Amino acid sequence: MNIFATSMLLVVSVCASIATAAPATPLQDEQLSVVAAKLIPAYASEQSAKSLAILYNLQLAAGRLADAEATLDRLEAVYRSSEPRLVPNVVPWRIYARSKAYEAAGKTAPDALAHAFSELYSSLPSSQAAAVLPWYSADIDSLRADEAAQAKICAGMPLARCASAANLIRAHEENIALTYLMQASAPLLKADMERRYLIDDQVLIPTPDGAKIAALVVRPRSAGKTKLTALLNFTIYAKDTWSMSDAVTMAAHGYAGVVAYTRGKGRSPDAVVPYVHDGEDAATVIGWLSHQPWSDGRVGMFSGSYNGFTQWAATKHHPSALKAIATNATNAPGIDTPMQGNVFQSFIYPWPFYTTDIKALDDKTYDDRARWIGLEKKWYVSGRAYRDLDKIDGKLNPVFDTWLEHPAYDAYWQRLIPYGREFASIDIPVFVETGYYDGGMVGALYYFQQHLKYRPAANDRMIVGPYHHVAMQTGVLAKVDGYQVDKAALIDLQELRLAWFDHVFHGAPLPALLSDQINFEVMGADSWRHVPTLADMATSHARFYLTGHHDAKPLLLGNAPDTQSAPELVVDFTYRGDVDFQPPPGMADTRNALVFETEPLKEPLEVDGLFQGRFVVTANKRDFDLSVNFFELTPDGRYLDLASYLGRVSYMQDRTHRQLLQPGQPRVLEFQSQTLTSRLLTQGSRIVAVIGVPKVPDIQINYGTGGDVSSESIADAGAPLRIRWSADSYVELGIRGAPDFAQRH
Structure with missing residues (x-):
């Protein structure tokens, strides 16, 4: 059977199974129509896309089909202004409303849909029709789950008394409409x-x-x-x-x-x-x-x-x-995958199953987020070697294991x-x-x-x-x-x-x-x-030195080296009490890191392009992984991403060849960010650099022995990692403008 026929049959079979298995809701047609009609005035003058979507479905439920199509005109205008990508999605909903109007005027359901489809889809230029096509493979499961969640809120009470009645009616109507359209439209789309x-x-x-x-x-x-x-x-x-x-x-x-x-x-x-x-x-x-x-x-x-x-x-x-x-x-x-800066990251671990388990895509396995988050946490808490991930999971992952055999950017x-x-x-x-x-x-x-x-x-x-x-x-x-x-x-x-x-x-x-x-x-x-x-991208550069004393929190991004300061970071690789830690929304993760801030900006400043770094560090181990993340810290306390770097120090000079540190001996680290930015920072904001060592459940841990990092375990942790930055260590950002706190180069 060909791809197109298979795709259409898949849509039909999925929709049919969902329609058959759809959970019962407390909605009765007559009751729904009455409640919907009473709710319409509350939404009639609303202008947001969310409210207009509710209004459209209330009008459908109340049988006000011409009004529903007029609401779609308003919704499309909102999308064009605020989120143009959603404009094509309006077409199928318009087809549904018009087909129901034709049914109300006496046409059979198949004829009504065919007429509406011809007017609103077949008449489109091919480029516009192509933009609508992905809608017909939309996720009905999510709509079904939405309706079930809304029904649960209203369970045990009359619909008219439920504060979430409008959302329940919306979810119910969307579920009905999408299930119907994706089944009935398949032959029309094929033709x-x-x-x-x-x-x-x-x-x-x-x-x-x-x-x-x-x-x-x-x-x-x-x-x-x-x-x-x-x-x-x-x-x-x-x-x-x-x-x-x-x-x-x-x-x-x-x-x-x-x-x-x-x-x-x-x-x-x-x-x-x-x-x-x-x-x-x-x-x-x-x-x-x-x-x-x-x-x-x-x-x-x-x-x-x-x-x-x-x-x-x-x-x-x-x-x-x-x-x-x-x-x-x-x-x-x-x-960048499966390792960035020669540091392996675990987000890619399920991907080989997703792409190689079956001839299509193994969505069921890949989407089992609880399994993968649980695996990362089990590994982190256990302290086992990174190459034991598949043993902890209980299923071999030969593709990932092959990658681990190549920590250098080799042949x-x-x-x-x-x-x-x-x-x-x-x-x-x-x-x-x-x-x-x-x-x-x-x-x-x-x-x-x-x-x-x-x-x-x-x-x-x-x-x-x-x-x-x-x-x-x-x-x-x-x-x-x-x-x-x-x-x-x-x-x-x-x-x-x-x-x-x-x-x-x-x-x-x-x-x-x-x-x-x-x-x-x-x-x-x-x-x-x-x-x-x-x-x-930038017209000049601002150099910031890593200054401050051990008791200074946060440390300072300064305009000149402070010979009295020697910022030091200590990381205990044996501590795993932070396995469930998540930074609050809008905040940066500052675990196992030094945080450096500028003074508040006296005027807006544009930061552009890549950043550079030159650190002179002394560590007590033969290797460590370094992360550098820049943020704008807004006056209201939000951290907005700027640019970042992640890399293994032993590969920083040459990603193809490892050069280990000599404990107690200074090493010059020169690097460039792997991402770039362009952002106009607001007056009163601060530039923040979070400089640390990744020790989290979703990134490989480098214990610093100088051996194969994937084979290291918590048994190799030894004494805590200590890194000291010299007074002339700095980062350099591209800017447009002339900040009064930074030396320009």
Whole structure:
């Protein structure tokens, strides 16, 4: 059975099971209608998206269908202003309201839905219809859970007396509408797709070593005999609804949209091995695409996270048909995952199960957060070696264990992506999208900087703003990590990427937002800047020395060295009483760290780009891991992220070769942040540096023996770690402006 048919049947079967198993609620149609009608006036003049969503569902429940559709007009206007990514989601709700109106006018339910669907979806341009398509694979389970939670609040009382009645009615109506739409719309969607596109979802591409790669190809019927450029997403995330949406989006914009899976995923009969074969296999797929009768011989690649890695992996093999890559939130194996700065992080531990257990994705295992958080805590409390994680869990994790055998950035990692001078031969345009709140920024910056280091004239462009890891897939959030995103940053990142592809492949004008090599939004200033290099993000630099005495809390970020001070950090690796500690919301985690603050800013100050550090330290152990995190501490006590660094000191000079410390002897540590920022700090805020040693349940613990860190345990802890910073240790931030407390360089 083909991917599209499978996707549609999956939607139907899931919805049917949910509808059958839906919990009983205290709602009766007549009672619901009466209560809903009485609640409508309280919401009629509301303007927030949340209130308008409630109003719409109250109007549905009361049978006021024309009013409900008018409310959607208001909701769409709010979304356009505050969260544009949600605008396409209004279309299915509009279809539902109109179909119910047609039913009330005498049409049968199938005819009513078909009529509304034709008016409101089939009539859309393909690009707009493609934006709506992901809604039809929405998470009904969450709606069902929401209704059950609201019903519990109102249990045991008449609906009219429940303070949460409006929310219960909203959840009930949304559950009914979504279940109905996703079942009844499946054949309509299938027919509409076949009208717009030529879909080949049975492709198996052979590789030179005998493996087979499963692929999906979607082409616009409107292209006729015109040759097409292919845009390829090569991914390990074998989820057919995601793949169809990606391929359709590319086809809707005039390309051949292609999604190919890592060998062993989907219909591929081979074993799944993350990372190892993707570069060669992607190059094979690119060659195959370029020789198809519909192809113009050119291929671009797109997508992010792991799928961004596959693009750089493909460039290592120089397929001649590959003419451009557009990456976002880009994973760099060995650089940011599974280790950052040669320090392993446990968030990645469940990922091999998620991607290799089955042909699709093992969501059930991956989403078992209680299991993974529990595993991290059990390991932390036990004090066992990091390589015992799978033994504690009770299930072997051979992929993760293989990674642990390579703590240096050695040949194992170097063969996966371009390394060193290999970047010099990559001569295609590169577009990079990342975000200040994107964990994938570490990898994105690594590729970007390495490419320009070895090929200074590379045609690379970067855009960075207050975006989270999946902003490219799901749209820009209006608020992220407590930060209200500026309106200037509420852009459509997918449309921007497609406009860049149009520039590269069809000679369209370069989008104005990409007018220079580095294009960044200044948080808090609601504006964009465009500069030729990362270094040009800042106009000057402020150097802060780590000053203060042992009894000073917090210590000072000062403008000159204090020869009387020698900040010292002591870390007891045997203490595990903090296993359940979580910093309060809006606060920084300052465990096992020294906290340095500036005086309050006398005027606003813009902090831009990467920070540098030069520490002269003396430690009593042969190694330790270092974390440096910068924050804006606002006058009301909130910590807002700026930029950060995490690294193993013994690999700080060379990630490929370990150089241990000599206990009691000073060592100069020079480093650069792995993330960057651009933020306008408010008057009265302080700049805060939290400089410490990670000793938490979700990061590998380096006990400092100088041996294999993954094999160290609490038995190796010995005396507490002691680190002393010399008086001339400093950090340096890029700024715009002239602070009166900092020496400028």
